Amino acid sequence: METYGKILLIAMPAFLLLVLFEKWYGWYKGRDTVRGMDMLSSLSSGVTNVTKDVLGISLSIITYEWLVRNIAVYHVQSTVWTYIIAFIVLDFSGYWVHRVDHKINFFWNSHIVHHSSEEFNLACALRQSISVFVQLFTFLLIPAALLGVPAQVIAIVAPIHLFAQFWYHTRHINKMGVLEKILVTPSHHRVHHAINPEYIDKNLSQIFIFWDKIFGTFQEELPDKPPVYGITRPVRTWNPIKINFVHLWLLIKDAWRTKRWKDKLRIWFMPTGWRPADVEEKYPLFKIKDVYNFEKYNPLHNSILYAWAWFQTIVLLLLISYLFANIADIGSPGMFIYGGFIFLYIYAYTELMDRNSYALIWELFKNITGIAIVYYLGDWFGASAYFSWLNTVLILYFIASSLITAWFVSFEFRKNSKTIPANIVA
Numbered sequence: 001m002e003t004y005g006k007i008l009l010i011a012m013p014a015f016l017l018l019v020l021f022e023k024w025y026g027w028y029k030g031r032d033t034v035r036g037m038d039m040l041s042s043l044s045s046g047v048t049n050v051t052k053d054v055l056g057i058s059l060s061i062i063t064y065e066w067l068v069r070n071i072a073v074y075h076v077q078s079t080v081w082t083y084i085i086a087f088i089v090l091d092f093s094g095y096w097v098h099r100v101d102h103k104i105n106f107f108w109n110s111h112i113v114h115h116s117s118e119e120f121n122l123a124c125a126l127r128q129s130i131s132v133f134v135q136l137f138t139f140l141l142i143p144a145a146l147l148g149v150p151a152q153v154i155a156i157v158a159p160i161h162l163f164a165q166f167w168y169h170t171r172h173i174n175k176m177g178v179l180e181k182i183l184v185t186p187s188h189h190r191v192h193h194a195i196n197p198e199y200i201d202k203n204l205s206q207i208f209i210f211w212d213k214i215f216g217t218f219q220e221e222l223p224d225k226p227p228v229y230g231i232t233r234p235v236r237t238w239n240p241i242k243i244n245f246v247h248l249w250l251l252i253k254d255a256w257r258t259k260r261w262k263d264k265l266r267i268w269f270m271p272t273g274w275r276p277a278d279v280e281e282k283y284p285l286f287k288i289k290d291v292y293n294f295e296k297y298n299p300l301h302n303s304i305l306y307a308w309a310w311f312q313t314i315v316l317l318l319l320i321s322y323l324f325a326n327i328a329d330i331g332s333p334g335m336f337i338y339g340g341f342i343f344l345y346i347y348a349y350t351e352l353m354d355r356n357s358y359a360l361i362w363e364l365f366k367n368i369t370g371i372a373i374v375y376y377l378g379d380w381f382g383a384s385a386y387f388s389w390l391n392t393v394l395i396l397y398f399i400a401s402s403l404i405t406a407w408f409v410s411f412e413f414r415k416n417s418k419t420i421p422a423n424i425v426a
Contacts, residue, residue: 005054005324007159012317015166019123022170033171037238037301037353039123040309044346045113045240046126047320054324055339060135064154067138067145075148086149086157093140095211098204106268109247116243118230118296120193125169131244165206184209187221194227195291228291236297239350241343254279299355305412308404312349322383330381338381341369352405355413363405367398
């Protein structure tokens, strides 16, 4: 937990710089693939995911340590081969978890956030799930457990394996020659994120593309079929917390509404997107049929709202960096209170990005909570030891943030409630 937090203190600025570099590079080349609000939504989603992971808010039914203790038939020596074996096994496991996420209704909810962006860029790589509270697929690591690969090695290799999936989320790298036969490349992953009928549920590998070729899910990027990104039932929100549970909420409603008990039970395990016939007829949902002609989600915003959203994101990154740097000193239950505040913070300002009038209620709730924390603790989780002026600045920020949000909701949003084409807004 603490170690992962320290790693993220280095990784987060690096990822942010790369995201901003891609934005600049696209502008420089006259091919900008990064929309501003979409990027901020992705960054916010990334923060929710790493906050959940650092706080350890998940449970494994079978732990890897238990597997090693009970089924290991050999114990590999701690050499470079140990790490290579761990990496390959994690990649094999990742392929099958990914495939299940795409194929079964219930598990799609844990993956929908990653595909929710209607763009394809480095920022969308940061859209990772917070909705998985129980880890069900540890058994896929049995090959490593049989060889006795230590749990500490898996703990080291796992974040490396995750971070290695960042770079190929881009449209600025074309096909890469011989590497296309071995590794997942940007071309392969563009196919995976596309909603074109010929591309859906293809290229599920994470590092080594040969898993798709072995198990029959490989699809090359076709020159006459440019990928179109997103999901066929678009979420139409910038709020990453809503996105994480939108599919689950649909399943709950459909299971409640259908009249057949068989459908109430099987909806969870049917192929992704399946709905009971009686519910689909009575409660139809919009689904993109012509992937080359649909309107991307893009609520009208001016430069003031965009600048304010950036300011809120910067404050968020400072707050989360402080948590990760001091999580051992903050301890429990303080770190969970802090994490809850982070989630509330993100929910509030992404609602504002959506131009939702309820954003003011969430913002007031967030800021009252923040002031209450400072008042109750007499400090912001020990930060005054470093910055004696911080309490005053935070209280002023909470008050100003409430007033600015009230201005947006009460005056600015009433001027125009339309949406505008996504290709003409930063």
